[in-house]
Amino acid sequence: MLEFLRPDLVEFVAYQAHPGGELPTGVEIDRLDTNECPYQLPEALKEKLCLTYQNLIETNRYPGGDHTDLKRVIAQYVNEACSAIANGTAEAIAPGQISVGNGSDELIRSILIATCVGGRGRVLVAQPTFGMYGILAQTLGIPVERVGRSPKTFEIDLDAARQVIAQAQLTPSPVRVVWMVHPNSPTANALTTAELNWLRGLPSNILVVIDEAYFEFSRRTVVGELQARPNWVVLRTFSKAFRLAAHRVGYAIANPELSAILEKVRLPYNLPSFTQAAALAALAHRRDLLAIVPEILTERDRLLQQLRALPGLELWDSQANFLYARLKGAANTDEAMAHLVQQLKQQGTLIRHTGGGLRITVGTPAENARTVDRMRVALAQTVASR
Numbered sequence: 469m470l471e472f473l474r475p476d477l478v479e480f481v482a483y484q485a486h487p488g489g490e491l492p493t494g495v496e497i498d499r500l501d502t503n504e505c506p507y508q509l510p511e512a513l514k515e516k517l518c519l520t521y522q523n524l525i526e527t528n529r530y531p532g533g534d535h536t537d538l539k540r541v542i543a544q545y546v547n548e549a550c551s552a553i554a555n556g557t558a559e560a561i562a563p564g565q566i567s568v569g570n571g572s573d574e575l576i577r578s579i580l581i582a583t584c585v586g587g588r589g590r591v592l593v594a595q596p597t598f599g600m601y602g603i604l605a606q607t608l609g610i611p612v613e614r615v616g617r618s619p620k621t622f623e624i625d626l627d628a629a630r631q632v633i634a635q636a637q638l639t640p641s642p643v644r645v646v647w648m649v650h651p652n653s654p655t656a657n658a659l660t661t662a663e664l665n666w667l668r669g670l671p672s673n674i675l676v677v678i679d680e681a682y683f684e685f686s687r688r689t690v691v692g693e694l695q696a697r698p699n700w701v702v703l704r705t706f707s708k709a710f711r712l713a714a715h716r717v718g719y720a721i722a723n724p725e726l727s728a729i730l731e732k733v734r735l736p737y738n739l740p741s742f743t744q745a746a747a748l749a750a751l752a753h754r755r756d757l758l759a760i761v762p763e764i765l766t767e768r769d770r771l772l773q774q775l776r777a778l779p780g781l782e783l784w785d786s787q788a789n790f791l792y793a794r795l796k797g798a799a800n801t802d803e804a805m806a807h808l809v810q811q812l813k814q815q816g817t818l819i820r821h822t823g824g825g826l827r828i829t830v831g832t833p834a835e836n837a838r839t840v841d842r843m844r845v846a847l848a849q850t851v852a853s854r
C-alpha cells in the first residue's frame with residue numbers, strides 16, 4: 469500500500485452501478501436496475517438542445533457559476549408542485565433557498581462537508597436505504613450509524629434510532645444528520661405519520677435530510693413544512709422522472725442559511741453549461757415530460773399484479789417507479805437472489821440485488837412484459853438449482 473493513502477479508503481468498496489458480468493447478445497437488454505425513466509427526452513427537445521449547444525454555448529467559456537435562472541425556475545416548479553404552497557397555506561420557497569448540484573450525489577457530499585467533517589459528528593441511516601449516504605460519509609471519514617426497519621412494513625425502528633442518537637450525543641461526535649428517503653429506496657415505502665412525527669420532534673441541532681428523488685411518482689412532499697423547520701432540507705433530482713440522468717442535476721431546498729453554506733462548499737463550476745441548458749429545457753417542458761408519469765404508475769401496478777401471480781416471489785406496494793421483492797420464506801437467501809439476478813441477466817434483464825431484496829425498475833410496457841416472462845423462467849431455474 470502507498471504510505472500516503474488513508475488505510476480506510478484502501479479497504480473501502482466503492483459503489484458499482486452495474487456490478488460485473490457479461491451481457492447476453494441477440495436479445496433485448498432491459499436496464500431496470502437504476503430506476504431511471506425508460507424514455508429519453510422527446511426528439512424535438514433534443515434537437516432544440518443541439519441548437520442551444522451550437523448557437524448559444526461558448527465552449528471556451530466557463531459555465532455560469534451562480535445558476536440564477538435555474539434556481540428561479542426550480543423554485544417556481546417546487547412551489548407549483550406543492551399543494552400547501554399552491555393553495556396559500558404555506559409560504560413559498562424563494563430561489564435563494566435552492567442549491568443545485570452535479571446530481572444530488574454532490575449535494576449529499578456538500579451536506580456532509582457542511583455538518584460532519586473533521587470529527588464534528590456522525591450520520592444516521594435506516595437500512596436498507598439509498599447507499600450513497602453511507603458511501604460518501606465513509607469517503608469523508610464520517611462514522612455512519614445504522615438502524616433497522618420492520619421486515620414486513622419497512623418502518624424504521626424508531627426506538628433504536630432514539631437510542632443511537634441519545635448515546636452519540638454524549639460523545640464528541642454526536643449525530644448531526646439523519647438521512648431519509650421519501651419514498652425509500654429500495655423498499656418503495658413512504659414515510660409514515662409516526663416517522664414524520666419523530667422527525668418533527670428531533671432537536672434543532674440535528675439536520676433532517678428528506679430525499680424526494682421519486683417525488684414526481686409519489687406526489688408526496690414535505691416542502692410545505694420546510695419554512696417552519698430550519699433543520700430540514702429536501703433533496704430532489706432530474707435523474708428520474710425528468711429523464712436527465714445523463715446530465716447530472718439535483719437540487720436542495722433548504723433554509724437560506726444552509727443554502728448559503730452549500731453554495732460555499734461546492735465546486736465553483738459544478739454544472740457544465742450543457743447540463744444547465746438541459747435542466748432549463750426540461751423545466752420549460754415539464755408538463756410534456758411529466759405527462760408520462762401516469763403511464764408509469766399504471767404500468768407499475770400492472771407489473772406488481774403480474775409478478776405477484778408468479779410462485780415464490782413476495783412483493784410490496786410501491787410509491788415510486790420501482791418494485792421491491794423478495795423470495796418467499798426460507799428460499800430468500802442472498803445466494804438464491806444472486807442466482808435469480810444472474811438468471812435474469814442471462815436473458816437480458818438487469819435488476820438490482822440490494823438491501824436483502826430485489827429492486828426492479830418499472831420500464832416501458834414492452835420491457836415490463838419481458839420482465840414478467842423472464843422472471844417466470846428465472847424463478848423456475850432458481851428453484852431447480854436449489
Ligand SMILES: *Cc1c(COP(=O)(O)O)cnc(C)c1O
Pocket residue numbers: 503570571572573574598649653679681704705706707708713716717718
Ligand atoms: C436516484 C436517486 C438519487 C439521484 O441521484 P443523482 O445524483 O441526482 O442522480 C438520489 N437519491 C435517491 C434515493 C435516489 O434513488
